[in-house]
Amino acid sequence: MPTPSLLILPGDGIGPEVMTEVRKVIDWFGAKRGLSFEVFEDLVGGAAYDAHGTPLTDETMAKAQGVDAVLLGAVGGPAYDTLDFAVKPERGLLRLRKEMDLFANLRPAQCFDALADFSSLKRDVVAGLDIMIVRELTSGIYFGEPRGIIDDNEGGRVGVNTQRYTTDEIRRVARAAFELAKKRGNRVCSMEKANVMESGILWREEVQWVHDNEYPEVELSHMYADAGAMQLVRAPKQFDVIVTDNLFGDLLSDAAAMLTGSLGMLPSASLGAPMENGRPKALYEPVHGSAPDIAGQGKANPSACILSFAMALRYSFDRGDEATRLERAVETVLAQGVRTADLMQAEGGSPASTSDMGDAVIAAL
Amino acid sequence: MPTPSLLILPGDGIGPEVMTEVRKVIDWFGAKRGLSFEVFEDLVGGAAYDAHGTPLTDETMAKAQGVDAVLLGAVGGPAYDTLDFAVKPERGLLRLRKEMDLFANLRPAQCFDALADFSSLKRDVVAGLDIMIVRELTSGIYFGEPRGIIDDNEGGRVGVNTQRYTTDEIRRVARAAFELAKKRGNRVCSMEKANVMESGILWREEVQWVHDNEYPEVELSHMYADAGAMQLVRAPKQFDVIVTDNLFGDLLSDAAAMLTGSLGMLPSASLGAPMENGRPKALYEPVHGSAPDIAGQGKANPSACILSFAMALRYSFDRGDEATRLERAVETVLAQGVRTADLMQAEGGSPASTSDMGDAVIAAL
Ligand SMILES: CC(C)[C@H](C(=O)O)[C@@H](O)C(=O)O
Numbered sequence: 205m206p207t208p209s210l211l212i213l214p215g216d217g218i219g220p221e222v223m224t225e226v227r228k229v230i231d232w233f234g235a236k237r238g239l240s241f242e243v244f245e246d247l248v249g250g251a252a253y254d255a256h257g258t259p260l261t262d263e264t265m266a267k268a269q270g271v272d273a274v275l276l277g278a279v280g281g282p283a284y285d286t287l288d289f290a291v292k293p294e295r296g297l298l299r300l301r302k303e304m305d306l307f308a309n310l311r312p313a314q315c316f317d318a319l320a321d322f323s324s325l326k327r328d329v330v331a332g333l334d335i336m337i338v339r340e341l342t343s344g345i346y347f348g349e350p351r352g353i354i355d356d357n358e359g360g361r362v363g364v365n366t367q368r369y370t371t372d373e374i375r376r377v378a379r380a381a382f383e384l385a386k387k388r389g390n391r392v393c394s395m396e397k398a399n400v401m402e403s404g405i406l407w408r409e410e411v412q413w414v415h416d417n418e419y420p421e422v423e424l425s426h427m428y429a430d431a432g433a434m435q436l437v438r439a440p441k442q443f444d445v446i447v448t449d450n451l452f453g454d455l456l457s458d459a460a461a462m463l464t465g466s467l468g469m470l471p472s473a474s475l476g477a478p479m480e481n482g483r484p485k486a487l488y489e490p491v492h493g494s495a496p497d498i499a500g501q502g503k504a505n506p507s508a509c510i511l512s513f514a515m516a517l518r519y520s521f522d523r524g525d526e527a528t529r530l531e532r533a534v535e536t537v538l539a540q541g542v543r544t545a546d547l548m549q550a551e552g553g554s555p556a557s558t559s560d561m562g563d564a565v566i567a568a569l
Numbered sequence: 570m571p572t573p574s575l576l577i578l579p580g581d582g583i584g585p586e587v588m589t590e591v592r593k594v595i596d597w598f599g600a601k602r603g604l605s606f607e608v609f610e611d612l613v614g615g616a617a618y619d620a621h622g623t624p625l626t627d628e629t630m631a632k633a634q635g636v637d638a639v640l641l642g643a644v645g646g647p648a649y650d651t652l653d654f655a656v657k658p659e660r661g662l663l664r665l666r667k668e669m670d671l672f673a674n675l676r677p678a679q680c681f682d683a684l685a686d687f688s689s690l691k692r693d694v695v696a697g698l699d700i701m702i703v704r705e706l707t708s709g710i711y712f713g714e715p716r717g718i719i720d721d722n723e724g725g726r727v728g729v730n731t732q733r734y735t736t737d738e739i740r741r742v743a744r745a746a747f748e749l750a751k752k753r754g755n756r757v758c759s760m761e762k763a764n765v766m767e768s769g770i771l772w773r774e775e776v777q778w779v780h781d782n783e784y785p786e787v788e789l790s791h792m793y794a795d796a797g798a799m800q801l802v803r804a805p806k807q808f809d810v811i812v813t814d815n816l817f818g819d820l821l822s823d824a825a826a827m828l829t830g831s832l833g834m835l836p837s838a839s840l841g842a843p844m845e846n847g848r849p850k851a852l853y854e855p856v857h858g859s860a861p862d863i864a865g866q867g868k869a870n871p872s873a874c875i876l877s878f879a880m881a882l883r884y885s886f887d888r889g890d891e892a893t894r895l896e897r898a899v900e901t902v903l904a905q906g907v908r909t910a911d912l913m914q915a916e917g918g919s920p921a922s923t924s925d926m927g928d929a930v931i932a933a934l
């Protein structure tokens with residue numbers, strides 16, 4: 205079997221510094237566990253714009269299509285806020301998602317016991333929380349045509365975006381959610397606004413169809429997305445797997461991540477169809493953003509990006525055992541009390557640096 | 570001056586029983602404060618469908634256009650879940666909003682001190698919370714064309730909805746937000762997804778334009794809606810007025826309402842342009858829904874609907890003094906420990922009924 209390949213795209217802000225720690229972890233798996241990777245590195249987002257005038261070059265896009273998995277840090281920052289829409293850092297990320305057809309975005313919202321008190325929610329509401337949000341990632345209002353800003357010829361303008369979902373797009377992400385549920389709590393809650401949007405009606409009907417025809421043994425419920433936002437705040441532990449569209453998934457998964465008090469800890473996987481070698485197209489990235497306010501200061505928490513590599517071990521490289529090893533190491537480090545600044549209350553002593561945290565994880569492996 | 574007129578639409582589920590209490594309050598203001606209203610009552614939602622086969626008749630629509638303010642209970646329920654989209658109870662409410670052109674939906678998210686412990690969030694995160702969400706209510710993806718479900722002629726279907734915002738639509742709701750901010754904390758935060766949607770770019774630019782040209786003295790910030798969902802969970806007190814579009818406003822205002830622990834307490838006002846008599850077109854309704862699980866049992870909390878009438882006193886009838894009197898009465902009742910079932914922890918003694926609560930408010934007036 206050929207050596208598996210990884211493309212690393214550190215991106216902007218804290219992306220490069222957290223990725224340095226992930227590379228240490230990758231090297232450790234090569235040296236100690238005989239798990240070698242061919243690693244490439246390239247630019248994305250603002251960094252690619254600075255070098256090439258585009259947030260993602262065709263060359264980088266081609267490389268991403270050719271590897272077994274892509275690992276991304278973060279994109280964006282205020283330096284790029286005034287750029288034209290077409291060359292914003294985010295467009296690089298969206299192009300990767302779209303052209304690799306990464307339709308299932310897996311966002312675990314997990315509350316690490318050592319961090320439960322760090323949540324703005326009461327301990328008993330979040331302790332032990334472990335839900336999985338499956339967000340559709342390649343369609344909906346993010347990508348639908350027509351779109352744009354047009355002049356109305358009377359001095360005004362009209363901003364237009366289109367939500368468009370097909371039967372196939374809904375069914376394939378629903379399948380991903382049911383498959384995950386089978387390995388977890390066996391429950392899926394689907395969220396849309398079928399009371400207001402026809403695309404929500406289709407969403408509900410097609411998810412129900414997949415359930416009735418292919419996964420009748422999994423428990424399925426439906427909830428309006430506004431009620432879903434409420435219930436996530438009120439009693440998040442009622443959920444196991446949530447499946448929802450691109451836009452609702454963006455808001456709901458961020459809210460869910462924040463509930464846990466562990467924002468700097470949360471990874472994500474974006475998966476597409478299987479490639480010739482049987483592995484799914486895949487991109488892994490932390491849920492947090494580029495955090496420009498602390499970039500370059502060695503303050504960032506590398507855990508989310510390290511745990512994103514753990515997801516790669518599980519979903520791309522079929523090494524759930526090694527993924528669990530890495531996840532346990534991160535939990536051990538937390539239990540030891542190692543804390544980057546984001547994991548500390550206001551007066552909590554002196555924080556661990558980005559590299560302290562990375563080193564501690566390696567020591568715990 | 571002619572007697573001001575009110576159209577009462579109790580609607581479905583707990584709507585009728587909470588509205589009974591509001592009528593007691595209205596009668597009290599007539600008898601004791603010389604504030605008389607001509608009150609009409611009619612059907613909306615599932616109740617209108619049952620009687621007339623449509624969730625809102627043209628006659629009711631015309632009445633709503635002719636009165637000074639509309640007070641609505643709630644619409645919807647599982648009995649109507651399988652109805653066609655066009656006659657769903659929600660369509661009655663959406664028609665009212667659209668034809669009355671109620672573009673500014675004001676949703677205060679306020680944490681009543683006596684209820685702070687009832688929130689799933691820690692007391693210090695929510696105690697004293699008092700934010701105002703201004704949601705655009707007559708445009709965006711709720712109403713944009715084209716929309717529908719179409720067959721793709723290959724056995725599949727496509728669900729389509731369109732988000733469309735014009736310069737004028739954005740500016741008028743932005744003005745409503747800035748006006749409110751001037752009477753409150755003087756700060757507006759506008760939320761969109763300008764990194765992903767062109768309609769979000771237009772939103773950001775037009776809100777900024779209204780600020781720079783008409784309200785430079787108000788502090789304006791912009792936030793992506795996903796980050797907004799996070800920040801509402803993390804530290805909601807950072808906000809004063811939030812202005813956002815119809816769909817984001819639906820999710821964000823529900824999440825904000827749930828934060829307070831006071832869902833059964835929260836009112837809303839939906840305002841349009843001034844009528845000939847200078848009063849804005851207006852509809853008032855509680856944030857909570859029709860709660861079919863407890864309907865008809867005398868368990869519902871009438872406070873949100875009573876406080877919606879207080880908003881009517883303030884925004885439609887220019888009686889901020891009487892609105893404050895009514896709001897204080899509700900707070901007094903809470904401080905006295907009167908609690909409907911929704912305001913009690915699991916083992917909390919025996920709850921007040923819907924009419925107990927209404928009577929207590931009147932006694933406190
Ligand atoms: C950066 C941005 C384009 C992106 C999104 O909106 O999808 C982000 O918020 C996310 O959730 O990954």
Ligand SMILES: CC(C)[C@H](C(=O)O)[C@@H](O)C(=O)O
Binds near residue numbers: 400430
């Ligand atoms: C009932 C429904 C149509 C409505 C909406 O989506 O606007 C409700 O959720 C609300 O927020 O008032």
